[in-house]
Amino acid sequence: MKKIKFQVVTLFPELIQSYLKDALLSKAITSGVLCVDVTDLRPFSDTKYKSVDDTVFGGGDGMLFKYKPLASALNSVHIFKKGNSDKKVVYLSPQGKPWNSSLAKEWSKSEEIILVCGRYAGVDQRFIHHFVDEEVSIGDYVLSGGELGALVMIESISRFIPGVLGDQASAAIDSFEDGLLEAPQFTKPQSEDGFTVPAVLVSGNHQKISEWQKKCAILTTLKKRPDLLARRKDINWPELQDFYKKMNPEEKTLLGLDGLLDTENK
Ligand SMILES: C[S@@+](CC[C@H](N)C(=O)[O-])C[C@H]1O[C@@H](n2cnc3c(N)ncnc32)[C@H](O)[C@@H]1O
DSSP states (O other), X not given: OOOEEEEEEESOHHHHHHHTTSHHHHHHHHHTSEEEEEEESGGGOOSTTOOOEEEOTTOOSOEEEOHHHHHHHHHXXXXXXXXXXXXXXXXXXXXXXXXXXXXXXXXXXXXEEEEEOOBTTOBOHHHHHHHOSEEEESSSSOOSBSHHHHHXXXXXXXXXXXXXXXXXXXXXXXXXXXXXXXXXXXXXXSEETTEEOOGGGGSOOHHXXXXXXXXXXXXXXXXXOGGGGTTOOOOOHHHHHHHHHHSOHHHHHHTTOTXXXXXXXX
C-alpha cells in the first residue's frame, strides 16, 4: 500500500490540526495511507522568553524566524540530507515555484515531505540556503503564514494517493488531469427552472457521453483558461468546430460557451 508522510513545522500547530479533522483527510490518516505530523516551532526557541523571531538586519519593521529554532526543529524531524529525492524539505514562500496539479501528482510519489511554514516577514536566508530543497508558492499574493500553503499541498497531493478519495475514477476526469478543465456537470432532476440537461448525458451511450465530455472539456478550457491549450498539438480543431456548430444555442448558453468558435479562423 502506497503511503506518504508529511511533517509540518509551524508556530501555529492548531491551524493544521483543526483542518486535518476534515472527513476525507482524517479517514485517510486513520486508514494509514496518509500520515501528517505537526511540529510546534516554539519549544525549539533558544531564548528565555521562547521567542523564535528577531528583527531584520538592514532595517524594516518586520520580524524574521531565526535560523537556530528552525534548524533545531528540522533536525528533530529529519535525518538531514539536502537533495534526498524521497524526502523533500519545502519552504512555503511567495517567492517559490508556483504550485499546480502536475507537481501535486509528481510529488505524490514522494515518501516524505517536510513543510516549513514561515510567518511575519519570513525566515533567515541561511535556513533556506542550508536546509531547503524547494520553495513553493500557492499564488502570486502574500499571505500572513505558510500554513494555508502547507494544507493546500497536503490536500492536493493526497488526492493522488490511492485510497484517499472514495472514487479514484472520478478524480481522473477532474480539472487539470490531461491538462484540461472538466466539462460542465449536472445532477437530478433532469429539468430545473426551464433548463434541461444535455440529451447525450441521459442517453446511456457511454462512448457518446465520453466523447461529449472530452469535447466540452476542451471548449470549457478554451473559454476559461486558453493558456492551458497554448502548446497542445493533439486537438482536432475542425472536428471541434463542427461539434460546436451543431450544438443548439440554448445548450451553448447553458454550458457558458457562447461566442466561442464562431469565427472561421479557429
Ligand atoms: C508575510 S509572508 C513573508 C513574505 C516575504 N517577506 C516576502 O516578501 O517574500 C509570511 C509567510 O507566509 C508564507 N506565505 C506568504 N505568501 C505565500 C504564498 N503565496 N505561498 C506560500 N507561502 C506564502 C511564507 O511562509 C512566508 O514566510
